[in-house]
Amino acid sequence: MFYTPKKNPFTIDPFKSLIFPRPIGWISSVDKKGNANLAPYSYFNAIADDPPQIMFASAAPELPSKFKDSLANILETKEFVVNFATSITRKQMNLSSLDAFKDQDEFVIANLKKRKSRLVKPPSVADSPVNLECKLLKTLKLKSNSKKYTTMIVGEVMGIFIKDKFIKKGRVDSVAMRYVARMGYSEYTTVSSKFTMKRPD
Numbered sequence: 001m002f003y004t005p006k007k008n009p010f011t012i013d014p015f016k017s018l019i020f021p022r023p024i025g026w027i028s029s030v031d032k033k034g035n036a037n038l039a040p041y042s043y044f045n046a047i048a049d050d051p052p053q054i055m056f057a058s059a060a061p062e063l064p065s066k067f068k069d070s071l072a073n074i075l076e077t078k079e080f081v082v083n084f085a086t087s088i089t090r091k092q093m094n095l096s097s098l099d100a101f102k103d104q105d106e107f108v109i110a111n112l113k114k115r116k117s118r119l120v121k122p123p124s125v126a127d128s129p130v131n132l133e134c135k136l137l138k139t140l141k142l143k144s145n146s147k148k149y150t151t152m153i154v155g156e157v158m159g160i161f162i163k164d165k166f167i168k169k170g171r172v173d174s175v176a177m178r179y180v181a182r183m184g185y186s187e188y189t190t191v192s193s194k195f196t197m198k199r200p201d
């Protein structure tokens with residue numbers, strides 16, 4: 001089968017089911033008044049390492065606002081934290097995607113503990129194995145064929161917290177973290193196995 005996105009023959013567009021698993025950036029931010037916000041974003045990835053940079057993309061209908069709360073907060077305060085959901089916190093991650101009012105704290109809604117971040121104001125998710133403390137570098141408006149207004153947010157990772165129990169002999173024990181990643185539809189997967197391959201050079 002071949003199709004173009006403009007003439008998609010499926011009832012449910014499978015695009016997001018074709019690129020998987022997608023890591024989930026669980027983004028915490030605060031507004032100018034210090035109200036905390038937390039939401040998952042699976043248009044998310046690491047994009048550079050010197051300095052480390054990450055991106056996520058936020059899509060919102062133009063009305064009532066072009067920006068979701070996370071992006072509105074990040075534009076206000078220029079800071080955010082990337083947290084990671086695990087098989088233990090997966091339901092709380094899902095709950096935090098609720099379209100809550102801007103001043104409603106999803107940490108409270110999802111009953112999640114906060115840990116004070118070291119370099120930025122937004123709190124870290126205490127139960128996340130890793131927290132990336134980020135400063136906003138740039139935003140980019142992406143092409144849109146509809147009223148959807150999608151913005152790519154690029155952040156520089158200024159500080160990295162890793163729970164000590166996930167560091168073994170100077171390496172990160174990634175599988176032990178049980179990160180949750182997104183597939184298509186309502187499907188998710190957990191990272192629970194690995195294999196290694198050396199580069200051919």
Ligand SMILES: Cc1cc2nc3c(=O)[nH]c(=O)nc-3n(C[C@H](O)[C@H](O)[C@H](O)COP(=O)(O)O)c2cc1C
Nearest residue numbers: 039040041042043057058059068069070097098099
């Ligand atoms: C697993 C998961 C991944 C998501 N990924 C995205 C995404 O990449 N971009 C986006 O705009 N919304 C995404 N959403 C929806 C947002 O989390 C949702 O709109 C949320 O209410 C936004 O919160 P905020 O307004 O507090 O930023 C995702 C939801 C879930 C459950």
